[in-house]
Every structure is written in C-alpha cells, then in structure tokens.
Amino acid sequence: MHTQGLSHDPPGPRPTGKISAVRLSYLTRYARDPLGFVGRRFARFGDIYLIKTGSDRTYVTKNPEHLRIMLRTRAAAFGKPSIGLEKVLGNGLLNANGDIWRKNRRLIQPAFHSKMLRSYADIMVEKTREMAAPWRSGTQLDLAAEMMRTTLRIVCAALFDHNIRGHSDEVGASMTVFQETLGALNLVPEWIPTRHNRRAKHALTTMDRLVYGLIDKRREELRANPARAESTDLLTQLLQIDDGEGGLPRKALRDELLTLFLAGHETTSNALSWAFVLLAQHPAIEARLHAELQHVLAGRLPTFDDLENLPYTRNIIAEAMRLYPPAYVIARQANEDVDIGEYTIKAGSTCTAWIYMVHHDPKLFPEPEVFKPERFEADDPNLRDAYLPFGAGARMCIGATFAKMEMALVLATLAQRVQFRLPPGHRVVPRPKITLTPAGGVPVTVLTRTK
Numbered sequence: 287m288h289t290q291g292l293s294h295d296p297p298g299p300r301p302t303g304k305i306s307a308v309r310l311s312y313l314t315r316y317a318r319d320p321l322g323f324v325g326r327r328f329a330r331f332g333d334i335y336l337i338k339t340g341s342d343r344t345y346v347t348k349n350p351e352h353l354r355i356m357l358r359t360r361a362a363a364f365g366k367p368s369i370g371l372e373k374v375l376g377n378g379l380l381n382a383n384g385d386i387w388r389k390n391r392r393l394i395q396p397a398f399h400s401k402m403l404r405s406y407a408d409i410m411v412e413k414t415r416e417m418a419a420p421w422r423s424g425t426q427l428d429l430a431a432e433m434m435r436t437t438l439r440i441v442c443a444a445l446f447d448h449n450i451r452g453h454s455d456e457v458g459a460s461m462t463v464f465q466e467t468l469g470a471l472n473l474v475p476e477w478i479p480t481r482h483n484r485r486a487k488h489a490l491t492t493m494d495r496l497v498y499g500l501i502d503k504r505r506e507e508l509r510a511n512p513a514r515a516e517s518t519d520l521l522t523q524l525l526q527i528d529d530g531e532g533g534l535p536r537k538a539l540r541d542e543l544l545t546l547f548l549a550g551h552e553t554t555s556n557a558l559s560w561a562f563v564l565l566a567q568h569p570a571i572e573a574r575l576h577a578e579l580q581h582v583l584a585g586r587l588p589t590f591d592d593l594e595n596l597p598y599t600r601n602i603i604a605e606a607m608r609l610y611p612p613a614y615v616i617a618r619q620a621n622e623d624v625d626i627g628e629y630t631i632k633a634g635s636t637c638t639a640w641i642y643m644v645h646h647d648p649k650l651f652p653e654p655e656v657f658k659p660e661r662f663e664a665d666d667p668n669l670r671d672a673y674l675p676f677g678a679g680a681r682m683c684i685g686a687t688f689a690k691m692e693m694a695l696v697l698a699t700l701a702q703r704v705q706f707r708l709p710p711g712h713r714v715v716p717r718p719k720i721t722l723t724p725a726g727g728v729p730v731t732v733l734t735r736t737k
C-alpha cells in the first residue's frame with residue numbers, strides 16, 4: 287500500500303533521554319501502578335500516543351481500527367519486537383519472524399487440529415479432578431497457585447504425554463523463575479553473577495535438560511516402536527513433521543516445546559483464576575452457571591462433546607478474559623512506514639496495543655467494569671477488532687481452541703463440585719507481569735456443593 291507520508295505525530299508525554307531523571311520517574315510511576323498509569327495517559331492524550339525516548343519511538347494505542355491495521359490488514363509490515371523472551375524461547379513461534387515463523391507455524395498448526403484437541407479433553411478433566419481431590423469444605427488455598435500447577439500438568443500431558451508429577455517441583459520452580467525474571471527489569475548484564483542472573487540461568491539449564499531429555503527419549507521410542515507414532519501428544523506430532531528437509535532440528539524442537547510450555551499454561555491459569563474470582567463476587571451469575579451445568583451434565587464429568595451445549599459456561603470465560611485479558615498488551619515493530627488513522631508509524635518504531643484498555647473502553651463495551659457474561663450471547667461483528675484476548679490475524683494464538691476448551695472443562699468440572707469464597711472485603715488486584723496476574727494470589731476458602 288502506498289504511504290501518504292502523514293507528517294504530524296500523535297500527542298504524548300515529554301520526550302526523554304534513555305538515561306534521564308524524567309524517564310526514571312515515568313518508569314517508577316509505571317512500576318507502582320501500570321494500569322492506572324497507562325489509563326491516565328490515554329485519558330490525557332486520546333486513543334493513541336507517542337513516547338519518544340532518545341531516538342526510540344513507541345506508539346501506544348487502544349483504538350480497534352489501529353489494531354485491525356497492525357494485526358490484519360498491514361500485518362506483513364510489522365514484526366515481533368525483541369522483548370527479551372528470545373533468550374529463553376529462541377526462535378519459537380511466539381518470537382520468530384519472517385520465513386522461520388511462516389515455515390514453523392505451517393508445520394505446527396496441524397498439531398492443533400480439532401481432531402487432536404479432542405484427545406486432550408479427558409486429560410484436562412482428569413488433572414482437574416486430581417487437583418480438587420484433597421479439597422474439603424473449609425480448605426483454604428491459593429487458587430492461583432493451584433491453577434498454575436494444574437494447567438502446567440495439563441500442558442505437559444498434552445505436549446509430552448508425560449506425567450509431570452515426578453518432575454513437578456523442578457519444572458514448577460523453573461517456570462516461576464522464568465515468569466519472575468522475564469517480567470522484571472534487569473539492568474545488569476547477564477554475565478555478572480547477580481542473584482537474578484544466577485536464578486535465571488539455573489532455571490534455563492533445568493528446563494533445557496528436561497526438554498532435550500524428553501525429545502531424545504521420544505525419538506528413541508519412536509525408532510524402537512513405530513506404533514508409538516499414533517500418539518496424539520504434540521512432541522510425537524512434531525517429531526514426525528515431514529518437510530522434505532529432515533523435519534525440525536533438535537534446537538528448533540526445544541524452542542517450540544518451551545514456547546508452547548510457557549505460552550500454554552500461565553495465560554490459561556490466570557484466566558481461570560479470574561473467572562473464579564468473578565464468580566465468587568457474583569452469586570447470581572454463579573447460580574445461573576450451576577443451573578446450566580445441572581441441566582446439561584446433571585453431576586457427571588464434562589466431555590468434549592458437551593462443550594457446545596454449555597454456552598453460559600463459555601460466556602463466563604469470554605467475559606472474564608474481557609475484564610482481565612491474560613495477554614493484556616500486544617507489541618509489534620514496524621518494518622516500514624505504515625499509515626494508521628491520521629498518523630504515520632515510522633519504520634523501526636515499536637507499536638503497543640493495550641488490549642486491556644480496549645476491553646475496558648465504554649465506547650466499545652457499555653459499563654465496562656461490570657461482569658456481564660450475557661454480552662457474548664449475540665455475536666457482534668463490530669467487536670471483531672475490539673475483543674482480542676487471543677490476538678488476531680496470522681499471528682493469532684495457535685492455542686486458542688485448546689485454551690478455550692481447557693478453561694470450559696476445568697470450570698465445568700470444578701463448579702459442579704465446589705464454590706470458592708474470598709476473605710470478606712478482599713480485593714484481588716490485577717498486576718501486569720508477563721501476563722495479567724492476580725497480585726498476591728487468590729486466597730480462597732473451598733465450599734463443597736451438596737447438590
């Protein structure tokens with residue numbers, strides 16, 4: 287498309303140097319209250335603003351029209367910017383750009399085909415039951431931590447056909463360190479052995495050992511027993527990719543598996559935690575959920591085929607992800623000049639789309655702070671670029687169907703058996719880390735349901 291060369295910049299805060307007192311004060315204020323800080327900037331400057339830091343330019347938007355351009359119509363003009371993830375995830379799908387991304391996305395996509403996904407439904411329900419088995423009425427727990435452990439077990443079983451239990455402490459600890467260290471600002475070079483750098487390195491070594499070990503073992507198994515090739519787990523699928531060039535190399539397999547591992551559980555876990563927080567805060571909606579589950583399942587465990595008959599359950603999850611989108615911001619780098627509304631995004635600059643702010647915009651979602659699953663009863667085409675928990679366009683989440691199925695099955699399994707109650711007056715505050723996390727966890731008391 288021809289660029290008009292629109293000359294003026296969007297409004298924005300005072301430009302700063304990369305190392306300057308003003309920038310430090312912005313960063314400190316952001317760190318204290320990220321959502322409040324960004325929200326106030328949008329309130330002041332409008333739907334798009336420009337941050338100039340030294341020679342760097344970062345456009346920050348919450349306008350669905352801009353999202354459509356970035357993610358769909360001019361997606362080819364943008365790439366993924368470097369945000370430090372590549373240190374851990376290498377060239378996995380989440381990070382990769384250009385031909386590597388295109389080739390690997392095409393190769394991996396079939397592993398997420400609904401035929402494959404169907405086979406994961408029972409694992410999802412089983413792991414959920416295992417989590418809830420020790421719970422009694424009055425049990426107190428951190429629901430966020432329970433969900434994280436369970437979604438990790440589910441993704442491990444789906445990826446590796448591997449019961450993580452034997453390694454769960456090791457993997458769980460490494461994942462926590464990844465989440466902490468990747469989400470934290472680290473101004474110290476990696477080779478200096480600070481506590482942060484040592485922990486990050488140890489976590490990476492542990493995960494590498496585990497993932498490479500699983501790849502090598504499965505390759506051996508496939509050689510020794512070709513019938514194993516029928517397994518539906520992702521590792522087996524990826525090992526059998528036939529691209530005429532010997533398939534994915536060992537390092538590429540490791541990058542993809544670690545990416546799916548990391549991308550595939552924290553997001554889902556947080557969405558589920560938020561859904562249960564909202565249900566605990568909204569008894570009438572919880573009662574309507576119970577009625578649907580009773581009507582469709584009458585106490586039995588849900589299956590893949592039940593999902594289409596559980597629209598309210600699915601809408602609860604959709605609305606929880608509107609209010610608390612786990613992937614709260616999407617970033618791109620412009621490879622060329624791109625016109626966006628009345629402005630031109632300059633080649634080389636970064637664009638960040640604040641999904642959280644789009645989802646909370648009263649022009650798009652009336653009474654945006656109110657939890658209303660009914661919003662999703664009608665399929666509103668106007669919201670195509672305004673409701674984007676899984677992104678959009680060619681780089682949309684590859685695990686979206688997997689995640690939606692997992693969340694509905696976990697919700698339906700648990701809500702039939704238990705309710706969660708927050709301590710009186712307790713507020714759960716969203717905290718943007720790698721994903722949108724409930725700050726300080728979700729302390730709850732379990733109530734078992736009698737009916």
Ligand code: HEM
Pocket residue numbers: 379380381391441545546547549550551553554557611612613616617674675676677678680681682683684685686688689
């Ligand atoms: C509620 C759960 C989830 C949410 C909210 C979520 C959200 C997202 C979003 C917004 C993107 C696009 C990012 C961008 O455009 O920059 C994305 C990409 C991705 N997601 Fe998810 N995700 C979830 C679950 C999963 C699961 C279960 C998996 C895998 C098992 C997964 C694997 C990926 C991968 C590999 C990408 C990169 C795709 C590409 O660039 O080709 N996600 N996810």
